[in-house]
Amino acid sequence: MASFRSLRTQYASLLKKFTASSRDFEVLASIPADGCPAPKILYVLDSSFNPPTRAHLRIASSALLERLDPSSRLLLLLATQNADKPSKPALFEDRLAMMELFAHDLRSHLATSTAAPGHTPSLEEIPAIDIGVTKKPYFVDKASAIETSGAYPTPLEQVHLTGYDTLIRIFNPKYYPPEHTLAPLAPLFSEHRLRVTLRPSDEWGSKDEQEAFLLALARGDQESEGGRREWAERIQLVEGRKPDQQPVSSTRAREAIQSASDDLEWLVPENVHQFLLSEKPYSAESSL
Numbered sequence: 001m002a003s004f005r006s007l008r009t010q011y012a013s014l015l016k017k018f019t020a021s022s023r024d025f026e027v028l029a030s031i032p033a034d035g036c037p038a039p040k041i042l043y044v045l046d047s048s049f050n051p052p053t054r055a056h057l058r059i060a061s062s063a064l065l066e067r068l069d070p071s072s073r074l075l076l077l078l079a080t081q082n083a084d085k086p087s088k089p090a091l092f093e094d095r096l097a098m099m100e101l102f103a104h105d106l107r108s109h110l111a112t113s114t115a116a117p118g119h120t121p122s123l124e125e126i127p128a129i130d131i132g133v134t135k136k137p138y139f140v141d142k143a144s145a146i147e148t149s150g151a152y153p154t155p156l157e158q159v160h161l162t163g164y165d166t167l168i169r170i171f172n173p174k175y176y177p178p179e180h181t182l183a184p185l186a187p188l189f190s191e192h193r194l195r196v197t198l199r200p201s202d203e204w205g206s207k208d209e210q211e212a213f214l215l216a217l218a219r220g221d222q223e224s225e226g227g228r229r230e231w232a233e234r235i236q237l238v239e240g241r242k243p244d245q246q247p248v249s250s251t252r253a254r255e256a257i258q259s260a261s262d263d264l265e266w267l268v269p270e271n272v273h274q275f276l277l278s279e280k281p282y283s284a285e286s287s288l
């Protein structure tokens with residue numbers, strides 16, 4: 001693995017070229033770098049990776065372990081423009097460096113996880129992981145930018161890995177001017193899928209309330225806004241943390257960094273933890 005410093009320099013230069021280009025999506029690196037089979041299915045984890053956490057690790061690994069296949073591919077996608085949030089620290093090159101470290105953490109995790117009782121996957125069985133960037137904030141546009149980029153064979157089914165809070169925002173008509181209906185989502189659900197991790201909280205409701213959203217979509221409750229009932233078949237809901245487990249988020253990891261709390265160790269995976277301790281991407285000087 002390259003040194004932390006050289007990873008940042010490498011991504012700063014790739015990012016500069018991407019920003020200056022007219023491209024909406026680009027794969028900047030792959031792990032392993034070569035020799036991976038052409039993908040038959042593309043899992044996409046779109047995030048601000050600010051920083052990558054163990055929740056991101058769980059979301060990605062549970063999807064990949066469901067059907068461990070070397071011809072699956074995972075794309076870790078950094079959105080340089082967010083639908084709602086202004087850009088915050090850390091620098092994008094630091095986040096890209098952390099995404100690559102996260103990819104190594106995830107591959108190690110997959111290698112030591114048993115997909116089936118008595119079966120430990122070999123490195124060749126573990127899907128390759130791409131590090132990509134997009135300028136598009138909305139999922140329907142991200143999916144189309146990936147499709148038309150030429151980076152992957154076409155057609156290729158994309159499975160977007162999101163949390164419940166993001167599902168709700170995808171279904172908010174406020175993002176789709178000028179009509180403000182859900183009709184623009186049709187291309188996303190005609191070709192692709194969502195795998196949504198439940199995220200019970202005071203803000204987003206209980207597990208039952210979150211499951212009720214999908215039942216209502218399947219009943220046709222959103223048809224008056226353009227949300228078709230058959231889209232529910234293309235959305236899979238999966239369990240998140242257990243009720244006795246602590247909630248994990250990037251916000252919580254940033255707070256642990258600011259307060260120098262030991263919690264950081266269980267909030268983020270190992271290689272990301274080492275990077276945060278060594279490079280301090282959230283310190284005042286580093287974001288200047």
Ligand SMILES: Nc1ncnc2c1ncn2[C@@H]1O[C@H](COP(=O)(O)OP(=O)(O)OP(=O)(O)O)[C@@H](O)[C@H]1O
Binds near residue numbers: 059199249252
């Ligand atoms: N603990 C979690 N449970 C379920 N989904 C999650 C969790 N953490 C992140 N996600 C999902 O992963 C995707 C990317 O997450 P994002 O980068 O916004 O993380 P975050 O922890 O919510 O960030 P922040 O705390 O900075 O707002 C989103 O779709 C989000 O819903």
Ligand SMILES: NC(=O)c1ccc[n+]([C@@H]2O[C@H](COP(=O)(O)O)[C@@H](O)[C@H]2O)c1
Binds near residue numbers: 079171
């Ligand atoms: N309608 C949409 O497609 C939609 C709405 C809100 C957020 N998003 C995206 O979801 C991703 C995660 O968002 P947050 O980092 O705000 O949780 C970001 O890439 C953001 O731009 C998409």
